[in-house]
Amino acid sequence: MSESNFRDELEEVWVPKDAGELEGLLLTIQNESGKKILKHKIQQTLRKRSMTGNWFDKVWQDYVDWPNVEHVRS
Amino acid sequence: MESVGESVKINWQQQEGKGAQNVALKVEREKYTTRKLSLTLIIKVVSTCNLACRYCDADIYSNRRMSLDTVSQIIKKALDYADHVEFIWHGGEPLLMGIQFYEKVVELQKRYKREGQTIENTLQTNGTLISQEWVDFFKANDFHIGVSLDGPPEVHNANRIFKSGQGSFEQVMRGIRLLRENGVKFGVLAVITKETVKLGAKRFLDFFIENGIFNIGILPQRPALNIGRTDALPREEFEKFAIELFDYWYSLDDPRIEIRELDAILDRIFGAESKLCIFGGDCRGKIVAITPNGDVYPCDEFMFDYRYKLGNIREQTFEEMLKPTNPKLIRIRLEDLKTKKSIKCKYSKICNYGCPKDRYVLSKVYNEEGTCGWCNVIDHIYKRVMKDLGKIKE
Numbered sequence: 001m002s003e004s005n006f007r008d009e010l011e012e013v014w015v016p017k018d019a020g021e022l023e024g025l026l027l028t029i030q031n032e033s034g035k036k037i038l039k040h041k042i043q044q045t046l047r048k049r050s051m052t053g054n055w056f057d058k059v060w061q062d063y064v065d066w067p068n069v070e071h072v073r074s
Numbered sequence: 075m076e077s078v079g080e081s082v083k084i085n086w087q088q089q090e091g092k093g094a095q096n097v098a099l100k101v102e103r104e105k106y107t108t109r110k111l112s113l114t115l116i117i118k119v120v121s122t123c124n125l126a127c128r129y130c131d132a133d134i135y136s137n138r139r140m141s142l143d144t145v146s147q148i149i150k151k152a153l154d155y156a157d158h159v160e161f162i163w164h165g166g167e168p169l170l171m172g173i174q175f176y177e178k179v180v181e182l183q184k185r186y187k188r189e190g191q192t193i194e195n196t197l198q199t200n201g202t203l204i205s206q207e208w209v210d211f212f213k214a215n216d217f218h219i220g221v222s223l224d225g226p227p228e229v230h231n232a233n234r235i236f237k238s239g240q241g242s243f244e245q246v247m248r249g250i251r252l253l254r255e256n257g258v259k260f261g262v263l264a265v266i267t268k269e270t271v272k273l274g275a276k277r278f279l280d281f282f283i284e285n286g287i288f289n290i291g292i293l294p295q296r297p298a299l300n301i302g303r304t305d306a307l308p309r310e311e312f313e314k315f316a317i318e319l320f321d322y323w324y325s326l327d328d329p330r331i332e333i334r335e336l337d338a339i340l341d342r343i344f345g346a347e348s349k350l351c352i353f354g355g356d357c358r359g360k361i362v363a364i365t366p367n368g369d370v371y372p373c374d375e376f377m378f379d380y381r382y383k384l385g386n387i388r389e390q391t392f393e394e395m396l397k398p399t400n401p402k403l404i405r406i407r408l409e410d411l412k413t414k415k416s417i418k419c420k421y422s423k424i425c426n427y428g429c430p431k432d433r434y435v436l437s438k439v440y441n442e443e444g445t446c447g448w449c450n451v452i453d454h455i456y457k458r459v460m461k462d463l464g465k466i467k468e
Contacts, residue, residue, distance in 0.1 A: 013420050013456065014465060016345045025463055035462055037340070040329035045346040 019049055113156035113392065114351075116363035116374045117148060119175070120166040125200050125242055128233040129265060131298030131378070132166055138366040139171065146182050148364060148387050153186040153193075155392040163197040164363075164374065169204070173211050180215050196220060198263070200234070202242050204249030209256045219260040220291070221250055225270055226281045232269040247285070254286055261289030261334070268295075271311050275318035283331065291334035292316065294447070296431075297439055300378035304439055313450045320455055339448075339455050342424040352429040352448075358407050359396045370395055372406055375431035382406060416443040421452045 016022040026042045029035050121138040123130070152159045161183075163176070176197075183193055197212070201221040212219055223246050224230040231241025253260045262282065264270070270278055282290055294312040297304040320336050338350035348354040351361055351373075363374035368387040376382040384395040384402055396403065413433035419425075427433065428446025436442040460466045 013423050014460065015343070015423060022344060029463065034327055036327045037324060037329055038459065038462060041337070041340045042344055045341065045344040048346055 019046060022046060111156045112158040112160075112360060113152055113396075114160040114162065114361040115148065115152055116162045116164050116361065117145070118164050118166065118363065118365050118374065118377075119145070119168050119171050121366055122170065123165060123167040123200065124170065124202060124236065125167065126235060126237045127200075128235065129267065129295050129298065131300050131303070133300075134166060140366040140368075142175070142178055144366075144368045144388060145175075145179060147368070149179065149182045150186045151387060151391050153183070153188065153191060155396075157190070158192045158194075160194040160196065163195065165198075167200055167203065168197055169199050169208065173207060176211065176215075176217075194218070198222070199249075200242065200246065201249035202245035204252050206252060206256075209252045209258055212253075212258045213256055217258070219253060219258055221246065221253070221260055221262050222265070223247075223250065223262040223287075224264045224267065225273060225278050229267070229269045229273050229278075233265070233267060250285070250287070261291060261332075262287055263291040263293065266292050266294050266307060266312055266315055268307060268311070271307070271315050275315055276322045279319060279322055279326075279331075279333075288330050289332045289334070292319070293335075297435060299435075299439070306435075309436065309440075309442065309445070309447050312447070316448075316451045317454045320451065320458075324458065335448075336455070339424065339452055340459070342426075343456060343459055348426070352432070352446075353425050355426040356407075357430070358410065359398070359403060362392075362396070372403070373431065375429070376406075413437050413443075417446060418444060419446075419449050421449060421456065422446075424452050424456065425449075 016025070022042055022045060026039065026046070029039060117140070119140040121133045121136045123132060123134040126134060149161075152161075161179075163179075179195075183195075187193060195215065196218045198220040199222070201223065204219075204221075211217070222234065224232075224234055227241065227243040230243045230246070234242050234246075236242055250260070250262075264278075279290075282288070294309075295305075295307040297306045316335070319333065323331060323333055323336060334350055335352070338348045338353045342348055342353050351357050358372050361373055362384065363371045363377060364387060365371070365377065368389075370384045370387055370390075371377050371382050372384060384400070394400070398404075410430045410433075413430065414427045416437065417427055417433075425446050425448050428448055432447045436445060436447055457466065
């Protein structure tokens with residue numbers, strides 16, 4: 001297995017920005033054959049959101065770089 | 075003003091100083107005020123085990139057992155502290171404590187539980203001692219059971235042996251049959267060793283499916299640091315195996331089959347919080363492990379180093395030990411930060427920098443900075459998912 005060169009890639013990793021985008025994705029693959037795991041995981045994510053009443057739009061920001069520079073400096 | 079690079083060079087002693095206290099974890103405090111407080115406890119009720127697995131780092135030749143008084147204090151203080159508490163009963167082999175111990179546990183949980191609180195019980199066992207009596211207890215009290223099963227006999231018995239040297243496969247499978255036949259919720263946890271790699275991912279997964287086991291967790295064999303052993307499955311071999319496992323699992327396309335780590339990666343790609351701690355972000359202060367004598371550590375993965383000890387539950391409360399301004403917790407978080415900072419991988423959005431212990435081992439034991447140990451696996455899964463969602467071309 002060759003190691004990925006992802007550390008050198010500059011493009012951003014896509015993440016859904018909100019539930020609507022995720023619902024849209026589900027719609028686009030809904031009628032395609034297979035992809036059951038993907039459909040299941042998207043549905044599960046949407047269901048969890050409705051169960052908790054939360055959609056952490058800032059989910060990445062919350063975790064990506066904690067504690068951030070400001071906190072460490074203070 | 076010091077840079078982050080400089081600040082993480084602060085030594086342990088300095089980190090306990092007032093400057094570090096001022097880190098104050100404002101972010102954490104905000105989280106506490108906006109979310110219900112959740113606490114996961116890994117409770118090592120007994121140090122000994124009836125097995126002597128070759129890769130295990132448990133102190134199985136001592137026989138330290140948790141007293142009822144200690145477990146009572148743990149339950150009371152946990153339910154005083156958090157809104158949701160997950161009790162993970164662990165060892166050694168936790169079934170060696172006997173059913174009466176757990177009957178008392180359930181009684182204490184009922185006594186101290188407040189309105190609106192939720193409790194989960196999980197027990198991680200080697201499976202060899204599971205009997206009908208245990209199964210009845212698990213079912214009656216809604217315990218979720220994790221069984222350690224590495225795969226088919228040639229893989230499992232290579233490491234998971236009794237003290238006599240005999241393999242434990244048959245006894246474990248008997249226990250699993252009892253769980254399944256009685257409808258107890260269970261999953262298996264498989265340590266991935268060189269024997270698993272030799273077997274191959276397809277045969278590994280087929281074995282579980284053929285035996286009606288659809289909830290599988292995988293973890294690489296790690297070095298047993300507390301007994302001074304550094305042998306482990308190399309990262310590259312684990313990643314290669316995990317990628318092969320993903321490809322096979324994904325090709326089966328059956329959502330009934332859950333592979334905990336792969337499911338968690340997909341959760342993260344789709345924006346969900348990870349149920350699995352290693353991709354869950356900041357675990358410090360949310361998960362703690364407790365030794366039979368009540369010593370509290372941030373996770374059982376750090377019990378090898380006394381510097382990580384947060385306190386003792388017989389002398390302190392969780393509130394005292396886990397408050398964001400606790401200098402010991404701040405010091406540990408800053409230590410974590412050191413191993414995070416070298417990771418420049420764009421997938422850190424997904425892995426949340428992985429498990430602090432894995433980073434610790436990779437960077438300090440194997441001098442391998444800049445990875446959480448899952449980078450290539452996530453890269454592979456991400457690209458495959460993006461392709462299937464039409465977001466990237468073939």
